[in-house]
Each structure stands twice: as C-alpha cells, then as structure tokens.
Amino acid sequence: MPKTKSQKAVILQNLEDKLAKMKAAVMFNFSGIEVKELNKLREKCREEGIDYLVAKKTLLKKALGEQKMKEVAEKEFSGEIATLFSYEDEVAPARILATFAKDHDKIQFAGGIFESQYIDAVKVKELSRIPSRQVLLGKLVGCIANPMSGIARVLNAIKESKEKEAV
Numbered sequence: 001m002p003k004t005k006s007q008k009a010v011i012l013q014n015l016e017d018k019l020a021k022m023k024a025a026v027m028f029n030f031s032g033i034e035v036k037e038l039n040k041l042r043e044k045c046r047e048e049g050i051d052y053l054v055a056k057k058t059l060l061k062k063a064l065g066e067q068k069m070k071e072v073a074e075k076e077f078s079g080e081i082a083t084l085f086s087y088e089d090e091v092a093p094a095r096i097l098a099t100f101a102k103d104h105d106k107i108q109f110a111g112g113i114f115e116s117q118y119i120d121a122v123k124v125k126e127l128s129r130i131p132s133r134q135v136l137l138g139k140l141v142g143c144i145a146n147p148m149s150g151i152a153r154v155l156n157a158i159k160e161s162k163e164k165e166a167v
Helices: 007-019 033-047 055-064 092-103 121-128 131-167
Strands: 022-027 048-055 081-086 107-116 115-117
Touching: 007 033, 007 048, 007 055, 007 115, 022 033, 033 048, 033 081, 033 092, 048 092, 092 107, 092 121, 107 121, 115 121
Parallel strands: none
Antiparallel strands: 022 081, 022 107, 048 081, 107 115
8 A cells, every 4th residue: 555645754864863873884785685574674774773674666766855964865776775874883783683684585685885885795894893882892902902902911920930949
C-alpha cells in the first residue's frame, strides 16, 4: 500500500534528522536476505547504538540533498537499500555489516558517508577492517604501559641481584 504524503514527510524528516547528527553511514543492498536474518542484523546494530533504516531511494536522495550532500544524492543505488547510521563510532556500521556479510553473500555494499563525503563500496570495506575504538584505545594503553613495565622489571632485577649479593 502506497504511503501518504504525510507519512513520507515524517520519513523524510526522520532521515534528515539522522543525517544531520550522524558521524558515518553505510548503505547496502539487502535483496534476497530473509527477514529473520535481517532482524539479527538489526539486533546487533541496536547493541552497538547504530540505527538501521530502510527508506525509499527517492526519499533518501531528497534527504541527502537537503543536508547538502548532493554528491551522495546523485549516486544511483540499485535494489533494496538500507542504511546504517552511527552517531559515535565512525567505523562501527561498516564493521558490523562486513561481519554480517561474511555469512550472507547476498549483501552488497552500496557505499557510505564518512566525514560528510561519499565513499564507495571499496572504501567502506577498507573502513570495516579498522578495529573498534575500544580496541584501539586498549592498544594505545598497552604501548604506553609497556616501557614503564620494562623499567619496573629492570629495577626489580637489580634489586634481586643486590639482595643475592648481600646473602
């Protein structure tokens, strides 16, 4: 059943709101994927704080044009397009979708928006390989702590050798 103009206006406003506050978005073609499988993807997105939205391509393009993202609005997307919006972690939607696509070969990356610029499917896949923010912060802490723990081991070894000499 076709949507009324008022329903389309609500969807358009929702899209514009999401586009205005997002840090990154990933668009993908989900043709041929079963609903129960897509629900698993939606659940994973909810856990990560990512919005999953399916809207008509014409409404998506109109919202992109309203948000001064004409470069993205001019792209032609084929099939049924869904969009993942992230408001905190820029690479989270790409990473989640890439993980989901490993088990579902019918998923096709259509592109994305990163730093208000269009990125193609290849760049989205590259983004998906970047570890999460927490993993990167953990590695940073490890790099900072490693020299300090090395100094502590050396000082401890010196202390132990002096104790052995005293005995």
